[in-house]
Amino acid sequence: MPHVLSRQDSNVAPIARPWLLLVVYLVVTGALYRFVTHLPLGPVATVPASALDRAIPLVPGTVPLYLTYLLVMPALVWLGRGRTWLLPAFFAGALATGLCLVCHLLRPTAVSWPAADSGWIAWLQRIDTPLAASPSGHVALPVAIALVLLALRQRTALLFVAWSALLTATVLTTGQHRIADVAWGGAVGLAAGAATLALLRAKADLRTAAAALFEWACIVVAIRVAVAFGSWLPYALAALVVATRQHALFILYHDAAHYHLTRRRGLNDFLINLAIGVPGLVPVEFYRPLHLAHHRHLGTGQDPERRFLYHGQPWRFRPLGAAPLARQFLGDLFVLNMVRNMAAFRRAGGQNMRLGRPFHAAAAVWVAIVALLVWACSARTLMLVAALWFVPLLTLSVLLQKIRSMAEHSGGPHATPGWADWTYSWRTGWIGRVLVWPYHINLHLQHHRNPAVPWHALPNAVDDGEPQLASRDLVALLWRGRTMTGRHVPSSGPSAAEAARPAEAADALRTRPLAPLPDPQPRTAEPHRASALPRLPGIQMLRGVAILLVLMQHYLLALPDGTVADRLSLWGGVDLFFAISGFVISRSLLAGRANGRIDAADWRAFWIRRAGRLLPAAWTWLAVGLALGSVLTALGPVDLTAQLRGTAAGAFGYANIFWAGCHADGAAARCGLPQLTSIYWSLSLEEQFYLVLATALLAIRLRTVLVVALAGVVLLNTQPGHAFDLRWFTRIDALVLGAGVYALHRSHASRRVAAWLAARRLVAPAGIVLLALLVGAPSISPGDPLAILALAAAGLVWLATAGERDDDTRRRGRPYAMLDWIGERAYSIYLCHLPVLLVADEILWRTGGLAHAGWPRLAATAIGSLGAIALAATLSYRYLEQPGIRWSKRLTRPATDPT
Structure with a gap:
């Protein structure tokens, strides 16, 4: 059992679960920010623009820098995990944010936004509101953290000082705040940092202080809302x-x-x-x-x-x-x-x-x-x-x-059947902690044994094998009409001597000092599976469905206006790819790891495998596209510099941000031929997701990552979305849900539902319904179909994996074999199909143009281009993908996922 902290050293102990603390912080502050920015509880005071405010120019390019505010606390936790300075720095940042939110709750303020019809500023104004202006939380949060870290003489302070200056500038250059807001935000940040340092110098327990402040924040919010609604x-x-x-x-x-x-x-x-x-x-x-x-x-x-x-x-x-x-x-x-x-x-x-x-x-x-x-x-x-x-x-x-x-004290030893002490210890859930036993007061037996242990260290004072009452027995403890279950749940294995302790020894037990405890044994790294994971035929066939949807969408876009293309939208194929990737990558990283985390060796091996799997084919087809752009003339002259920028974005994994910026500025035509490089936006988003997921799994479990990611997805879906805006190009919804499917598909509940569907022969009808949702989402929700697309895609992935054994390699007829073959080559098909279509369009243009081509000619061109895509994809799969996979296997242990 770990060493039990006394009040003298409680602040120097690192935060035990920093990522869980971050999740709680993000959920609580995010919900309160959403409330104060959409439901002001009183008259809103508009912050006037001073002459200096009017002289500051709007700089649309600073919007992404302005949004880095969302990364301040995650970056703090990442840099400070396991370090003693994280507690005071996090305390100061949370205090600054809480003070700003309470100010917005009690005195709503707003700014008058500058007019913006398009571009980054317009997009930011669509997803944000002018409320919650003063004080500026964008300034208060990093300033508070920077002040504490500077006082603690940490080099990390320089990062947050620079970040404070950056956010101070960008809140002004984006028009989101006024100079007065910045000044008040800085004052709040300095006050929060100074208060934290004062508590540190006084050797105050920051955990207890934070808990008291949190309780008061709940009280203030509850009373303010009740008074407002009346x-x-x-x-x-x-x-x-x-x-x-x-x-x-x-x-x-x-x-x-x-x-x-x-x-x-x-x-x-x-x-x-x-x-x-x-x-x-x-x-x-x-x-x-x-x-x-x-x-x-x-x-x-x-x-x-x-x-x-x-x-x-x-x-x-x-x-x-x-x-x-x-x-x-x-x-x-x-x-x-x-x-x-x-x-x-x-x-x-x-x-x-x-x-x-x-x-x-x-x-x-x-x-x-x-x-x-x-x-x-x-x-x-x-x-x-x-x-x-x-x-x-x-x-x-x-x-x-x-x-x-x-519920704290008994009538004496064995007055409660099976309980040989004057004081109880309870095992409770979150409802019990909220209502009856907050702050580990359920461990009252441990508190009486050593009152020098503060509340947050009491869980470490529970002896191995020590029994605890189940919280469900509280009613039986109070009311004679309910019988105790008699289940005294041990923390490890109960000692017979402890259970049979005589009544006359109970007082000695109650007053004994807590013995020194040995340090826990160091954990050794869990060996990863060395053998390749078996294939999942259902996933491979879903890949085939996804690439067919993508092909159909791009073929429809090539048809003349006024045809069926104007009434169909099959963008869901990309979201199905995302859900598959979320599942497969989570499986590749974590299969065989019971602790839900990876180590540095796995992280490096994963990226070597990704590089061998993705880069040879991607870079080759980017080079082919660059060459085609210089020789094809059907779409007019090509700006070579713009084409190079688009190619670089695809090659280095930021194509989604590149094309979002192009569309936000209304300059998509000046970013090169989209037919040659725009498809790399989805590959870039997947690579960014891989980077975040794999890196996060070095420190925290998959389920914690998913809680944070799902909270972010929910917040994103509360914002308005438009086709080809930043929300469109960063739609991680299906990726996160796909990873969630992996986390849940082995659960007992998931297997029971899958067995129930299979027993009633409902798997195929359910798949048809989900596929219909995937195809029809743009018609069901024309304004923002992304949530429906992601849910339908994740549902299809679950159907393909929940009831199927990993080693199931059966073939179920020629259509399934064809889908399996297409799915095997889906990556190469995705890379090569637009260049092939561009060549087909060039041929049509040189032979009379698309407008004068009849349906027989269009059909012949479509069939010929499909054959060319199949041939090009086969060659790419054989001579680019497979050698890359073999190369990565030679550099690492065997790959965990052959797909």
Whole structure:
């Protein structure tokens, strides 16, 4: 078991799961940003443009640099994973972002955008809104990170200083912010960074501080939304949110009672009184003596919980009947039990607490906050805010705390069958953590064994083989009408001696110190499969379907206007290729790896295989296209420089960005012949996806990558899309879903559904429906068909893989064999078909032109060009693809996927 952190060294411990933390950050801030930019809760103040703002020119080319803001936190996590400086830097960045979002929530602001009908600026204005202007989060986030890293003397600080300057410039050159927004954003960033450094110097636990700030952010958002909507349902939901978050704050308050927030006791008490002691009406100076006495006298007659907390109440540390339990809960809900507690405390001689400077300082801050609210809000709003705070505080929050307290301690050793201790330890899920056991308070047994362990280190204090109650048994613990399951889930293997510990040893168990723990054994790299993965015939046939759709689409585009080509759109073939690639690449990288990650050797071998598989054919056909562009005349003169730019974009994997820029600037005609290089946009997008996926799998599991990617896809699909804009050329939807199919297709649920479809002979009808969706998506959703295309493509990939064995090589008739043959050569067909069509168009032009060609001649040309494509693809497959694959096999271990 890992070393258990004390409060002295908690900030120097690296973040255990940084990528999960990043996912939570992106989801929470993304959802709140979406809310404040589309639903302002109040009158919107427009930030005026100063003379200096009007003098700053718009530079459309800086839009991609402006969008690098989205990479700031992922880059921070990537660079800082495993390092001690990541915690304060991430804290500062998240604090700056949170402050900006709360400002936008409480005081909506906007800018007046400059007019832009086309190009990068127009595209940015379509996907964004002018709201959430001041303060600028684009400036606040990198500034806060840069300040903390500079103070910590990290070389990485130089990157974020440069990034801050870059974003400061681009928010102005894109017209998204004004100079005043930049100034306020910089001030927020500096304040967040300075606050982080102050907490570091005070040796405050940043994890606890971050948790308290997060809880307050939830409370502020809930109250603000409820006040804005002004009806009973938002009030009820806000009361529930506020009560659960107050309860969570009291768990952090309990931790601070042990001085875990900071080693400086006065500052510790000031901060926790500021966070919940003063607004929660329970100063920590009152709570701490009672709580420490509870630790000293647990289970005895001197235990304050037994003397005061349940005085005059039905609860006796045993399950209650329905009526007594209802009386207990109603007494907690309507403050009656709280009155009984205080009366018993007074009668027992409880003296008035001595409130020192920490309490008075925290109270002074709250007086200032209340004064600000009185100045800014109407009397009705003040009453609503007060009600939404104090009503949950005195009712629902008290009830939650009492339920949690009942679940913390037993009536004695073996009072609960099979449980030989005074204190419980629970294994719980996320619902239990939100409502009853936030911040690992479910590990109360471990807390009592060593109160010096802060909340975030308690999971490391669970002994191997130590039993834990299942959270489903909470009802049985409280109510006599439900029977305990008796399943005390061990963390590893339960010790017989531990399970049979006699009652007289329970107090020794309860008070024993936590023994030093050995460091975990270093993990050795898991060996990768050395043998080639078996073929998947279903995937190969899907490749054949995909390339046939692409061919049909490009043949239809070659027909004269006014024909069926104007009513059909078969772009879904590309999305089917994307879904196949997402599945196959994930399988190639991770087959045989139970941990869902790869190592550096696998990463290098993967790229050698990709290079051997893709580059010889791609570069050869790019060279052929460049040569054809210089000799063909049917489409007019070709700009050789533009053609070279397009060729370079295809050769080096940025063709999608290149063609998006060409279309955004309305200059596609000046980017070279699209018939020769434009198809490389999809190959470039796939290569970029391979790079991100393979690199991410060095550090995190596939499922974590997919959670982040799916969140990004959902956000992308909330933005308006247009044909041939940046969204069109970066449509990773099907790639991500294809990788998701790989993550799920071996699951039990996936196999059951596949077996159910097969038993009812519904596989073929389901495939036909999905193929119809793939073909008909542009008609079903003319505005933005990308989501339908991606879902249909991923569904087809799942059908082709879920019910089929990897080693299934059966042939099911000549049509399937033909599709398999086409799918085998799909890559070469994709590369060569447009150059062949261009040559066919040249022949038609030289023999009279397309307009004067009759249908027999067009049919003959189509058949001849199809034959030429088949021949060229066969030669390319045999003499370019296969030698490249053999070359890569010689340089690496055997390839994991022959396709």
